[in-house]
Amino acid sequence: MAASATCKLHAGHSLTKHHYGGERPACVCALCERIIAGAGYRCGGECGGFNVHESCLSLPMRVAFDQHPAHALELSLLTASRWCDACRVASHAGRCMYRCAACGFDVHPRCTSVLDGEQHGRKRAVVKRVGKAALKVGLFGLRVADAVTGGFGSPLIDVIETALHL
Incomplete structure (x- = not known):
């Protein structure tokens, strides 16, 4: 069986x-x-x-989430599509999200620290570094890094990085 x-x-x-x-x-x-x-x-x-x-x-039914400190969030099965307030990606009926019914705040389990713990944080850091490198290469072509600053030395890249919080 x-x-x-x-x-x-x-x-x-x-x-x-x-x-x-x-x-x-x-x-x-x-x-x-x-x-x-x-x-x-x-x-x-x-x-x-x-x-x-x-x-x-084994995911917990209730979690505290630092981007929504007012209330605990409860793991809920969705009956309709909802947008994640952390990553802005929709989940559809039949999927699950952590929700605050009082505030209408929703977040994927994958967007919280309860999923993968430290490993999830490391993956996010790698994605940021790869995204940052791709941004530099994609916008300006591969250039030799500035020996003095250790970076690409472009004020435009600095503005874009700041705007995207990379």
Whole structure:
């Protein structure tokens, strides 16, 4: 018999352990909205559209979020599309977000520190560095760095970096 689990956000349906790999189209986790590869769980009920990473089942139901200090946020299954107030990307019905019902503030689990902990922060730092380098190369072509400043020495790049908070 296959291992099973429950999820408070998908009440009434049992989740069956599943090894994800090679599905077309790829299955996306309802909690973090990343592609599931390896161990996970899928709904054994009639909906069949609820898939989740094994590790995402342990996400806390309530979190404090520094960009919304007024209230705690509660993990909720969406019944309609909502925009993440941190990254400005929409999530659709059937996905999950941390929400403050009182303020209408919504944030993806992946945009909080509860997902991947320190590793998530490191990934973001790498993305910033790569984005910064791509910005410099893309706008001005690859140039030799200024030996005095250690940078590219363009005031335009400085303005763009400041505007984008890179």
